[in-house]
Amino acid sequence: MQHSGSTSPAQQVYTIGIDIGGTKMCGALVNGAYNLLNYHEIHTPKNPTDFLAALLELTNSLQTQALKEQSIIVQSVGIATAGIVDSQKGRILGATGNLPGMQGLNQLRTLWSEYSTLPLHLENDANAAAYGELVAGAAKGCQDVLMITLGTGVGVGFVIEGRLVRGAHFSAGEGGHIAVSMAHDRLCTCGKWDCWETYASGTGLAETARRMLHSTPNAQYSKMVIDQAMGGIDAVTTHHVIAAWKAGDPLATEIMDAWHTHISVGLGSLINVLDPQRVVVGGGMAQFVNFTLLSQRTRQRMMLPKASALGLPDTEIVPALLDNRAGLVGAAALAVL
Numbered sequence: 001m002q003h004s005g006s007t008s009p010a011q012q013v014y015t016i017g018i019d020i021g022g023t024k025m026c027g028a029l030v031n032g033a034y035n036l037l038n039y040h041e042i043h044t045p046k047n048p049t050d051f052l053a054a055l056l057e058l059t060n061s062l063q064t065q066a067l068k069e070q071s072i073i074v075q076s077v078g079i080a081t082a083g084i085v086d087s088q089k090g091r092i093l094g095a096t097g098n099l100p101g102m103q104g105l106n107q108l109r110t111l112w113s114e115y116s117t118l119p120l121h122l123e124n125d126a127n128a129a130a131y132g133e134l135v136a137g138a139a140k141g142c143q144d145v146l147m148i149t150l151g152t153g154v155g156v157g158f159v160i161e162g163r164l165v166r167g168a169h170f171s172a173g174e175g176g177h178i179a180v181s182m183a184h185d186r187l188c189t190c191g192k193w194d195c196w197e198t199y200a201s202g203t204g205l206a207e208t209a210r211r212m213l214h215s216t217p218n219a220q221y222s223k224m225v226i227d228q229a230m231g232g233i234d235a236v237t238t239h240h241v242i243a244a245w246k247a248g249d250p251l252a253t254e255i256m257d258a259w260h261t262h263i264s265v266g267l268g269s270l271i272n273v274l275d276p277q278r279v280v281v282g283g284g285m286a287q288f289v290n291f292t293l294l295s296q297r298t299r300q301r302m303m304l305p306k307a308s309a310l311g312l313p314d315t316e317i318v319p320a321l322l323d324n325r326a327g328l329v330g331a332a333a334l335a336v337l
């Protein structure tokens with residue numbers, strides 16, 4: 001194993017970036033210009049022993065690849081993961097239900113040091129994605145950035161004056177759990193009511209769809225239900241809504257419209273607090289966002305909808321550029337700070 005410190009001019013220093021998701025983990029070698037080498041993905045094991053073994057195997061294979069290339073040396077490893085992450089001590093304080101393999105691995109850096117001499121940086125995945133988009137993606141060149149990740153849940157990461165904000169208890173990125181209602185209407189996976197992600201996530205969209213279908217006369221005969229969900233309103237999922245919406249189904253279009261309002265409510269509140277220069281929207285659901293519509297709805301919630309009237313640039317809401325690579329790029333970039 002080699003470390004930086006005695007690099008010859010021809011040697012390139014790379015960092016290993018890894019992003020751990022619920023179903024797969026991806027990794028790559030990342031250089032100082034954020035170019036990726038040897039990107040690959042593996043399945044995320046469900047139990048802690050297999051999980052750690054898979055993580056080490058992924059790292060070792062990337063490092064072995066680097067050593068084969070004589071000009072490349074690896075200096076450190078950055079890992080992005082869901083959950084509340086103590087990035088100072090390299091601990092996962094609150095694992096998530098999506099990552100059962102993480103349970104019992106809260107002292108990940110300590111465990112890691114028994115197997116590898118490479119320094120490890122651990123980061124919350126939403127934070128890492130925000131940082132990745134800042135250094136190499138849709139927010140390149142910005143100082144004040146908010147990133148939201150729309151998937152099964154809603155992740156939030158933000159950078160203020162060029163620095164990633166983690167908070168006193170590493171929970172600053174839990175913005176998916178801001179309350180958007182006091183009606184006790186939707187119970188969140190976190191145990192509290194009416195969190196933003198119960199509306200704005202893919203799961204939230206499906207819930208909205210089922211509710212709208214139940215309250216629409218004869219909705220059980222809609223194409224969305226009959227063609228997509230085999231006849232049952234309660235069986236309607238995000239996938240069915242998207243398929244019906246793409247086919248031009250009017251009710252699915254209404255549901256998608258409501259989803260944009262739901263995203264805008266939480267997003268407008270976050271913008272009012274953080275006043276970002278740019279908002280980056282990523283995650284698996286971002287491809288279904290109509291950015292013109294989302295910007296219009298969000299501006300209705302903002303205290304400063306038109307900063308240009310004051311001679312300042314307006315806050316822009318833009319799609320993420322790095323797709324599922326933002327987390328690993330960000331983790332790698334944070335590992336060498």
Ligand SMILES: [Zn+2]
Nearest residue numbers: 177188190195
């Ligand atoms: Zn919640």
